[in-house]
Amino acid sequence: MCYFDHTLWPCGYWKWGTFRAQCNKEYRTGETCGLKLIFNTYLERDVCKMCDTMHTKQRRLAKMADDVRRWRGEGNRHATIEKTEREMIALNIQIGDLWVEHTTRKNAINY
Template identity: 35%
Template structure:
């Protein structure tokens, strides 16, 4: 039951911060007991790294979709570029699904502990 600081992000996720205080259960020098308790919570206005990655993928996907829509509206003859853009959109959607799955699993694991 050693004490650690906690970082709480704007998205609701949190992460362990620095070690704050040692409990009396571990007698060896420099060792901690393994149980973590919150000493102090620092509220951050930023998103966690996983949410930042998801946001970046969404913005990039939106830019590709707008580019593809513009090319179609203009009657572009850049077939290869349009196909490449469609492939990029599909890849980004897969990456977004994977990152969202990772976020859900992280939240479920926290709830089970």
């Protein structure tokens, strides 16, 4: 039952911080017993790095969708449209993977 700082973002994402205090079960200096308890929680006001990455990818995806819509109106960019649509699919998969990782971390007890 060693104590660590804890950082918490508004979205629920969290991470362990620095080691603060050693419990009485661990007698070796500099070692921890493996059980983490919260010494102090620091609330962050900004968005977490993972949310920021997802927002960036979503903005890029919206820009690509607008470009495809405009190119379809022009009519002579079939190869560019196909390439951009493939990139949009890959970007959607990346956003989904980030969302799953974020949700898993948010709901995890020990990560």
